[in-house]
Amino acid sequence: MAIALRRRSLIRIAIFLAGVALFRFLISRSTSTSVSSFYGSDPEQIQKHGVLDLVTRGEKSLDARKHKFLQVRVGRDERPDLFSDTISDGITDYWERFQKPFITGHDTSYMDAQSVLMAIEQLLTMNGWVTSKCATLSRPFGQNNEDAYDDLASQGHLYYIGMVVHSADHFLTDQLAVIVQLARRLGTSNLFVSMLDYESSDSTETLTDLCEAVLTLLGVPYRIRRVPGMTLDPTAAYYPLEEAHTRNLALEPLHELLEKRSIRFHRVIWLKGFTCPNDILETIKISMVNEAAMVCGMDWAEHNGFFIFSDRWRTRDINGDQFRQSKSSSLSSSLLNTVPPRDTVGAQRYAKHLPFQVFCCESGTHVVDPEQSYYVGIEYRAGTNFHNATLPHDPPKHKPEDECLDSTQAYFCRDLWVWKAKEGIKDVDDDAAEETPKRQKRAPQEEVGVGPRDPTPQRGGDADANAGSDYDASDLPLSDPPPASEQRLTAPNSVFLPARIIVNPRCVTTYAGVSHTQLALDLFGPPDREEDEELKGQDVLPDWEGAPDTFVCQEQQTTGGRRAPKNQRRLGFSIHEELEVALGQP
Numbered sequence: 001m002a003i004a005l006r007r008r009s010l011i012r013i014a015i016f017l018a019g020v021a022l023f024r025f026l027i028s029r030s031t032s033t034s035v036s037s038f039y040g041s042d043p044e045q046i047q048k049h050g051v052l053d054l055v056t057r058g059e060k061s062l063d064a065r066k067h068k069f070l071q072v073r074v075g076r077d078e079r080p081d082l083f084s085d086t087i088s089d090g091i092t093d094y095w096e097r098f099q100k101p102f103i104t105g106h107d108t109s110y111m112d113a114q115s116v117l118m119a120i121e122q123l124l125t126m127n128g129w130v131t132s133k134c135a136t137l138s139r140p141f142g143q144n145n146e147d148a149y150d151d152l153a154s155q156g157h158l159y160y161i162g163m164v165v166h167s168a169d170h171f172l173t174d175q176l177a178v179i180v181q182l183a184r185r186l187g188t189s190n191l192f193v194s195m196l197d198y199e200s201s202d203s204t205e206t207l208t209d210l211c212e213a214v215l216t217l218l219g220v221p222y223r224i225r226r227v228p229g230m231t232l233d234p235t236a237a238y239y240p241l242e243e244a245h246t247r248n249l250a251l252e253p254l255h256e257l258l259e260k261r262s263i264r265f266h267r268v269i270w271l272k273g274f275t276c277p278n279d280i281l282e283t284i285k286i287s288m289v290n291e292a293a294m295v296c297g298m299d300w301a302e303h304n305g306f307f308i309f310s311d312r313w314r315t316r317d318i319n320g321d322q323f324r325q326s327k328s329s330s331l332s333s334s335l336l337n338t339v340p341p342r343d344t345v346g347a348q349r350y351a352k353h354l355p356f357q358v359f360c361c362e363s364g365t366h367v368v369d370p371e372q373s374y375y376v377g378i379e380y381r382a383g384t385n386f387h388n389a390t391l392p393h394d395p396p397k398h399k400p401e402d403e404c405l406d407s408t409q410a411y412f413c414r415d416l417w418v419w420k421a422k423e424g425i426k427d428v429d430d431d432a433a434e435e436t437p438k439r440q441k442r443a444p445q446e447e448v449g450v451g452p453r454d455p456t457p458q459r460g461g462d463a464d465a466n467a468g469s470d471y472d473a474s475d476l477p478l479s480d481p482p483p484a485s486e487q488r489l490t491a492p493n494s495v496f497l498p499a500r501i502i503v504n505p506r507c508v509t510t511y512a513g514v515s516h517t518q519l520a521l522d523l524f525g526p527p528d529r530e531e532d533e534e535l536k537g538q539d540v541l542p543d544w545e546g547a548p549d550t551f552v553c554q555e556q557q558t559t560g561g562r563r564a565p566k567n568q569r570r571l572g573f574s575i576h577e578e579l580e581v582a583l584g585q586p
């Protein structure tokens, strides 16, 4: 009896082992090419975990060589153009004369790979004209030391790079060079690159081909996707809506990877304009030590021989005021009322090259914590109450207290504030349930307060307060925004848990025509100057302020694309009210 039992269990073990062996065999045969077809669904989508994944668990989750759906190109523009024939003839000729005759077998294939890699390296050094100079630019606090980011690399976190390209081919090769550098530092299978081409009409098409080739060869997971414009007629396009639409599309793989493969990213990096790789790594570090929801760099644009702070449309200091259009050299005058942020604490920290808290920012490359945003259901959105100028009816009459029809990023920031406040209430409610059940349910008072907040924020009367000139902000109204209307908030915003939105002045984003060496000298001084050792420790913000009760709203009330005229007013922002709307209460 005992012997029979033992024999039976031995047979069971043998069958189990044979089963595992068979699975392994199947996997080894179905590497890369047939894994996605094995699951039998749309190869453009992220695939759900299958039996195979469970057996091979413990391997790198973002292994692009193994999972074909991690490297996908969607909607490539195949329309023929002027050079299509010439290019296709050239490719065929090169293949027939220089490649095909020398391919004799499997054993020489590594040489082909080698020649492609060499070609890419050449391309990158040739076109990565800014990236290659990054290490020589002046930055404070040893930011450009080779080993400054080893600890970041060793943590093995996953990073999601989001890009929306709209006819901006002059950045793309440098942005690709930046991605390659980040992949080298953080690991090629620790990144996912989501590149959205929004109806570009320049050479973006060809350059995305190049990106595709480079990322494929490097084994970096990606989705490169081209989508048509929302409207053909530019006068019928509403820019904030386009911004929201394209950003949400660029985030689709982020959500798919979570839903279907339980892959969570540590941070989302939005690449905009040109930013040096080390500046991005520095911003990630600042995001981590502050547990920030969002950390932005600062945009600098060339303007009459100077560099000025750009992206004033979307950026607001912690008092809700617009940034100054400061020159990059304004620090050398050491006057705090000439630097971009208008609030006192922000200006002081900016002057020391330290990160500072803001109400909202986008300014160039920025790093978002998905756990405090996308993963909790926050999406990009825009106002819907705009006037469609192509339609015959009159524009709607706007009341002074109507919602602000500003950029999608401004909506995103307000959503971050409201979500954080709600989280704070939840925590307080949880604590209250445990400790003193009779404590007030909503609108918490001091218990979620965040330290003292200046009750009468300084609002300066700068002459340049509302002059704008960067691309998005080129039509900013010139008049001063009206003062805040007499508005009594039921609960001031300062009682709620604050969102952690930060600007990192050491992360420099630029556009064409900027001399990077000069800009770096303007901003940070010569590379070999004495540095205040103590400052290095001050990257963590000591206090977090609540949201301002009013902010400068610069809105687009009508369609007309990116350059549609903007209106300006000062508008109240009440988290308490927003929460009541969200909770469906009067």
Ligand SMILES: *[C@@H]1O[C@H](CO)[C@@H](O)[C@H](O)[C@H]1NC(C)=O
Binding pocket: 230, 231, 236, 237, 238, 241, 388, 389, 390, 391, 559
């Ligand atoms: C404005 O109206 C036109 C014509 O009806 C339409 O095609 C377009 O999509 C509308 N624009 C927006 C942003 O809704």
